[in-house]
Amino acid sequence: MISDSVILTPCLAARESLPGNIKLYLKAENFQQTGSFKIRGALSKLKRLPKDLELITASSGNHGIACSHAAQTTKHNLTVVLPENVSKSKLSKITSYGTKIILHPGDSGMAEQHARSLAESGDFEYISPYNDDFVMAGQGTIGLELLEQLPRIDNVFISMGGGGLVAGIGSVIKTFSPTTKIIGASAKNSGALAASISVGHVIETEHLDTLADGCAGGVDLDSVTLPIACEVIDKVIECTEEDIAKALKKLAWTENLVVEGAAALAYAAFLSKKSFYEEMINVILLCGGNFDNSVISPIISKENS
Incomplete structure (x- = not known):
């Protein structure tokens, strides 16, 4: 229903040569219409x-x-x-x-x-940004594309906000490739979904400023995404602001990709446990590229690298 109105975004092989025969791909939704998966x-x-x-x-x-x-x-x-x-x-x-x-x-x-x-x-x-079955299904089309673009995927790293993205993609991936692991990336400064998953129901958490501002905020009490996220996510990795900043820099200077903080969050999760994924095919979902220059430019500048 939406294939004629969205871009089939590329799944790019990472430029960096990684140890341990780690294969890394970047699903570039930052090149999507309007600059994000939304x-x-x-x-x-x-x-x-x-x-x-x-x-x-x-x-x-x-x-x-x-x-x-x-x-x-x-x-x-x-x-x-x-x-x-x-x-x-x-x-x-x-x-x-x-x-x-x-x-x-x-x-x-x-x-x-x-x-x-x-x-x-x-x-x-x-129109909810995530708490809707049809919105979640739309985000899930990324999963269908990934399965067509790569013959095998061991791990997919996805940033977590309200859960529409990770639940949508996770549902598709688990249906057609049940051995693939879905790894959720959560910003430590605003991790309501991660906290809610840990207890099995929606809870409120403290929300501090985060570079991954596209993932910030709480989760609706009646959210349709939480039970699905609990089912499809295999692991959640929390990332600090320093982790996200390092990922932004590395994407810019190693992969030649300038993205928003929410996209770098998924990459930060991979980098924090990189040695765990040797001999595996890994995909980082870069969820968007709409960023505030005044925030991102100082972080990725050569003087700060």
Whole structure:
């Protein structure tokens, strides 16, 4: 349903020569439409909705951009609620698609609450960034591509936010290649899904600033992703901000790829346990390439390498 509207992204062999006959590939969703995997889930959801349905969501990041692009493609009317302090660049990007904007006082969490309240009034259909079966199925198409691109995969490293990406890909991979291990990468500064997996139900955790800001935030109490994530994820690796920064640098200077922090998180998980994956075929999912220059440039500069 979405194959005609998304890019079949490359699965690149890593440039670095690794010890122990480690094979490493990079699934480059940073080259996807809108710069991240999010367009897959957005299109999967919107293409199933009536055209006369008014849609609403809340995101100044990849989900908001993806939904705006998808709505332009499907001819839906979309409203995105944004915090009043949203950056001009993000605001400009979203409005460029013709999306209606509501600027709401407070932070992104309050913007999301306002969007949900408007949907609950019956005037809109809320589009969740992860807590939706069709969104999750759209992200799962990455798994189908991987299985066609590589004859064998031993491990797939996937960054974890709300769980739509890891649950979607994991469901597909485990169905068709049950011996493949799904390894979730969690930012130590904002790891609600990892904490929830450890206890088997949604719990709230402290959220600190993280370079992997695309993965930051909590998990809905009724999230459809948690039980699936618990089933398909074989291992979770927590990464510090230093780990993520090192991965960003290495991707830039070794692989010639500048990505967002959420993408580097998956690579950081691999690097932290690299010796464990000798004689194996490993895939790092680079989930996006939409980054803030002022944040990423100092990290990957030669002076800091």
